[in-house]
Amino acid sequence: MIDQEQDSRIDAREALGSLDAYINRTLLRDAEALPTFKAVPNGNLTAKLAITTASHGLLRSLGAKLAMYVGVAAMIGGLIYILPRSSESPLKKSATQPHVSLPQTTESTSPKVVETPAPQTAQPQPLKSEKVARVARSKPAMTLDEGDDNNAKAITQQGYHPPIK
């Protein structure tokens, strides 16, 4: 009885083993039957690859050119800025102005201020009669004429004259 049970177990194990082997064989055969997949990139991928390569190259060359132009422009700008100054200042100074050592001067801290009294003669001078007569003749007194009777007849008072220049 025990022998029969053991035999049936062994048979079952062998059956399972054979099923496993069958499954393996089937899967391997299915794997071999798969379509052949491409090992070379298709045209679309190749084109995209070429575009990225070209754009990279273009960017790199543009960047290099830009850097070169900027560098050249900076050099020229620097030369334009530096050359006139360098040719002007040190040479001229040395040629025209010989180095002279000036004597040292000391500044007095409290400069003397001389006070002079203002002249007391600045007083209004009365006009002479001849001058007054000449001014009166040359220029008539200004009058306002705006067609209104209420206006003042003259803007000057009697005896007033503009200052003589």
Next chain:
Amino acid sequence: MMRIKSVPGSGIHEVDLRALFHSFLRGDDAAFSELYRELNPRLSAYCYKLVLGHSEDLMQELWERVIALRSKRHASDLDIQSPLAFLYRTLKNLAVDHFRRTVDSQPLSEYHTISPSNGETDLECLILEGLEKLPFEDREVLVLNIYSGYKFGEIAEMQGKSVDAVWARASRARVRLRNIVIADAARLGISLPIATNANSQKETV
């Protein structure tokens, strides 16, 4: 030009892939061709089995994304330690997006049906259907191993897991697949192969 040296069990393969990827990012078009030749057939097989025939569009999108990486600023400074893992993750994300898009518009039952063709027996059809019924993670490991030809070490690196974890996942997936096949065969009345002697010589009854 740098060539890929695939030496099983050594790190040479991955190091060269990484070097290729970095030289591609620095603008070497020939490196891209090498990468494509090495990786496209294997990743396409993974994609073909997982997305069930829509692999071409997804692979195209994957490679376009890889090319677009180069347009990024400081692309040559991108530190991608494992290009294989990077491509696998990107492809998986694309596949998941594809599933989300298509499952909304198409019933899953109509999505894929396996019918006997190319001399396949009913049992073989049952096995292939059983593979589709496996949980995604289990199916993924089997597909990467059997269809794409990646070793467990490479799969572990792709998935960021230990080799033992991947090996355990694969053996669990095989057990689940076997159970599905047995259940379906019993339901449909399809006979299973049994061993006729101790040397496990198989035949179907």
